[in-house]
Amino acid sequence: MNEEKEEKINKSFEYETTNLIRSNFNENKNLNELENTASKPSNQLSNGLLGWYSVSGSDSIKQGKPYFFTLYNEPLVLYRDREDIVRCVKDVCPHRGASFLGGEVINGQLVCPYHGARFSSQGNCTNLDRITCEHIIDSNYDNYAKSIKLLQYPCIEKEGYIYIYYTGTPLANIEDFQIKSSLNSLLPDSYGFPSLEYEYEEVYVDFKADWARIIENHLDILHVFWMHGDTIPDKNVNRNTITSFNQKIKRDNRQLESIYSYKTNGQEEFIRIKFVPPGRIFIYKGSPESTRYIQVLDHIPLGNNKARVIVRHYRKFLKNKLFTSLVLFSHLQRKTFYKIFSEDYLVLKTQTFNEQMGYIQKDNVKLLGEDKMVQYYWDWLQNALNKEKPWDLHPTNSLTNSVHDDRGMLYPPENPNMAIKNNRIILIKLLLRLLFPISLILILI
Ligand code: FES
Ligand SMILES: [Fe+2]
Structure with a gap:
């Protein structure tokens, strides 16, 4: 397929998605309702488990380098094509089924490590004469080789995120996808x-734990005081100050927010938590x-008992780059994030185990008043699982490689290596920062 046609397809795909997003948003925006009810809700969220996922930040997808991950056990690869457009393809070479692990991206084309087949961003093999010895190229082989195609999912890069439209069934022609849910419902702007x-x-943080857990x-407000009270630098968040909250819960077909x-303290707001299916949460304060x-x-x-979380902290303060680099802001932030997630990890792993053993189910444990969001989330999850069964699409078992x-x-x-490396950088940079005034003092005396 030539470049011009390819560009047209990208444009039309984007156009259709945008239109769909627009029409869904118009339909939905009058449906917001405020409520504060103790009764068990019916499920009102329209997005299910299949649809748009934010799977990576833009910075992780570099020109010339494939990025591997899995979704519901299905191996996928993200890469940038010649136009710098991010593509998401199934990590299976259509020639003889190798993975692209160990392969390359050359001039924006994905290259299989096994026999060197190269693929255009439309998924067509572009070097038919080079993936095999000349003596087996006959007209039959040629026809066959021309028909092999990569399988892809729709992919959009927006505001520094890579979103893919996940159905569990990648297609050879990306224009054949029927986009049924709105990307707009995930976007901060909306x-x-x-x-x-x-x-x-x-x-980025990785857990061997159940994604839903x-x-x-x-969505659990109270554990923050108990488990992270010593790590979060806020004196109001501490196991000694643990308190009850009033909740205003807002539910419409795009979101669930509390x-x-x-309860005391003049109704002062503590925090807002917004869940947007299938996997995005916003936490903020005020409007x-x-x-x-x-x-x-x-x-x-990522798979059974395997999940990744991308955590992004946006701020309006501390924007001066020189100052933030002097005080090692990003390294120290990272250290705090890693510590918080390590604190949760043992609980998440043991809950996952207890669930696998049948000791607990998602909706049969005792709930506190503040667990209402958790209850609403389970209602959505159960409903979505009953309808879509994404875990059945690429099942694995104990024999799976x-x-x-x-x-x-x-x-x-x-994988603690990154946290260890981050701590080492903090130490080295602190020493270097101290070295300058110390040597100055030594020179002066
Ligand atoms: S399996 Fe990929 S080129 Fe042969
Ligand atoms: Fe936590």
Whole structure:
């Protein structure tokens, strides 16, 4: 397929998606309702488990370098094509089924490590004469080789995130996808957050734990005081100050949100937590337009008992780059993030085990008043699981070759190397910063 046609397809895909987003948004925007009810809700969220996922930050997808991950056990690869457009393809070479692990991206074309087949961004093999010895190129082979195609998912890069439209069934022609859910419902802008005005820090964290349990953890307000009280630098967040909250719960077909305010303390707001299916959470304080700080958490279901979270902290303060680099802001932030997630990890792993053993189920444990968001989340999850069954699309069992598991857990807390390296950098930079005044004093005396 020539470049011009390819560009047209990209444009039309983007156009259709945008139109769909627009029409869904118009339909939905009048449906917001405020409520504060103790009754068990019916499920009102329209997005299910299949649809748009934020799977990576833009910076992780570099020209010339494939990025591997899995989604619901399915191995996938992201890479940038010649036009710098991010593509998401199934990590299976259509020639003889090798993975692209160990392969390359050359001039924006994905290259298989096994026999060197190269693929254009439309998924066509572009070097038919080079993937095999000349003596077996006959007309039959030629026809066959021309018909092999990569399988892809729709992919959009927006505001520093890579989103893919996940159905569990990648297609050879990306224009054949029927986009049924709106990307708009995931975007900060559509909730009134002016995200581009913010600076942010970002970390990736990997857990060998149930994806849904991790989301549940991030919707759980009370554990923050108990488990993270010594790590979060806020004297009001501490196990000694643990308190009950009033909640204003907002549910419409795009989101589930709770505004927590102190029961005592003149109804002062503590925090807001917004869940947007299937895996995005916003945490902030005050109105979206004026908030000084937004945490965006994206939960990626890599596979059974395996999940990745992208945590982005946007801020309106501490924007001076020189100052933040002098005080080692991003390294220290990263250290705090890693510590918080390590604190949660043992709980998440043991809950996952207890669930696997049948000791607990998601909806049969006792709930506190503040667990209402958790209950609402489970209602959505059960409903979505009953309808879509994404875990049945690429099932694994104990005999499944663990190659993608073995290569997959890249980040802390499961892989602590990055946290160790971060601590080492903090130490070295601190020493270097101290070295200058010390040598100055030594010279003077
Ligand atoms: S398996 Fe990929 S080129 Fe042969
Ligand atoms: Fe936590």
